Amino acid sequence: MEDLLVKLLEAVEFGKVDKKSPYPPQLRDMDGAHELTISAIEAGIKPQIILEEALIPAMSKVGKKFAECKIFVPQMLMSARAMGASMFQLKPFFASGAIKTKGTFIIGTVKGDLHDIGKNLVSMMVEGGGWSIVDLGVDVGSDKFVEALKNNPGAVIGLSALLTTTMVNMGEIVSTIREHAPETKILIGGAPVTAEFCQHIGADFYAPDPQKAVEYMNKLAS
């Protein structure tokens, strides 16, 4: 059983989605995350164990390698795809409550801004860290964040902006969220955003990169 988890961890870490996937070359013709997850479930390994002892550690390794510039985004995305293949098999267990995530993360690019590369990276890494994701997309105003928060009480909010002209919209969104749910934790990020700006608008955390967002989220969950 442990062998299966080790193999699954390796498949996710190196981005092996399924057996027919040619990537990565060193795992060619071997089972991928899809097959290994099915095997693990059939072997009676608890879904929560699969999540906590294979998937989350795998993505944590990926995040660390990325933060240390040892891999590029495409490799990270392949790992996320492998994790997605595994999560697809685990979906029924999330629905039944057999698996608990660390919480919910609501993320969106703020109003007026359509850039989503940074948002998607953060979303992917936080999900890999064991959180449920509600991705509101791009050009998101305060009303949508508040509505999502009503549907997911206690969720953490993430705001992204690429432009100096749209980052100012973060302030209004933070204020509106605070009016409705003052205790909500809000993290912000994006090229023009700074820790000083974060403090200025009353957000809780400035994430300079995806890994720092994951580390902050994990502290919240611990």
Place this chain on the structure above:
Amino acid sequence: MKYKNLIINDPKELMFGIAPNPVKTKRGLVIGGGQVYAELNFTLPVMSINNSTLNQVYTHYREIAEGALEHALHMNSKGIVLEFETLLEMTKTPSIGVEIVKIMNEVCENYYQKHGLSSEIRLTPNDLREFERPARQRSSQHLEPMMELFEQGMIAGGDLLSIESTGGKEVSDEALMMCDVKGMVFALAVLGVRDMHFLWEKIVALANKHGKIAAGDSACGFANTAMVLAEKKYIPKVFATIVRVISVVRSIVAMEEGAIGPDKDCGYEGPFLKAITGIPISMEGKTAACAHLSPLGNIASACADLWSNESVQNIKLLSGMAPTAYLEQLEYDARLMNAALNAGKVHAHILQQLLVASDVYTDPQALILSPENVIRISNQLIKGDSYVANAKNGALAALDIIEEALLSGKMKLPELETGYLPILRDDLNTIPENESEFIAMMLPLLDESKFTLAEYGL
């Protein structure tokens, strides 16, 4: 495809300040006619644009233009270009953009009449179609205000017309993150090319109607996004290099439709456009570090006709307002290049060699911009019978150049980078040169919910 031969064949003729087809402006600049001019670009500090702040917005732009021209006069400048790249609100409500052009044009005209200082405005509306997903490149309601701003803006004094158009971006964003070279060829050489034909036919017609200059486009949203992602170590530099070369086949369509330059500053594909079409180009490098970092600080100026800072916020520095400070830096760079040009071909060539040598082997993105490599790649970018074939051939030539530089030991790259070279080559080799075959190959691989073929005339 219009261009089958290079206008500039000899790398030594690919020189800063000199273009085979210089562009003359109404206040007397001759861009590419033997000297380099500064092109100053600027933007607002962090602020909202709404009815209550409009007067502040107008004041900022007046101050920027006055500050820059006053200092240009003080520095005995031979002339400058002010690029007004609009922000979202200024294009959505064209009257705002037009008013800013009017304000800046008044300042330009005042300095011209009183002091004889030549300056022109490059008007660059932002591509509002970027703000719709899936993009509606041809049927978008955003097209109307964009074209209105172009027309009314040129009447108000915008003489050089540019845009950073975004056709194909909905496909390229994901392709960039996956290092998907086939996806990038599809985005740029299939979708991008079609959108460029659609858009630039209109821009050129408007420019001709009003006696203005259709200048050129930039693949900023594609190739500069790749460069910035590579700078952050998100994607390999070798991939960003290939994306730059592929972007040429898309940006050259503006010239095929009748644009005459100067091509836009952030288009580092400019040197290839200059070699192929003979138009003057604007470039940016070390003096654009206020806007973004790059590995091309010196080499970017090797064949620039305008020298730009990309963009700087109108904020106070110790020396003065930031746009004025950057104008000074650009002017000094231009002065040095002009001194070399005035001293003769040998001196200009020596300065160019130093600008090239100081960067060329530090990064593959710099490597492809040496005049020799620009000419070598450009030859491949025009030899095919389709844009797809040209993109593929140009990219393969760039890969050859990178591998030769590595083999010779002149350039060093980490294994994390070099590991992508065979992957990129294999991927490129799977691309058929026939466009229809390529489209048929790609459609099953792409998420068609993200783009609408009909919006590209397909």
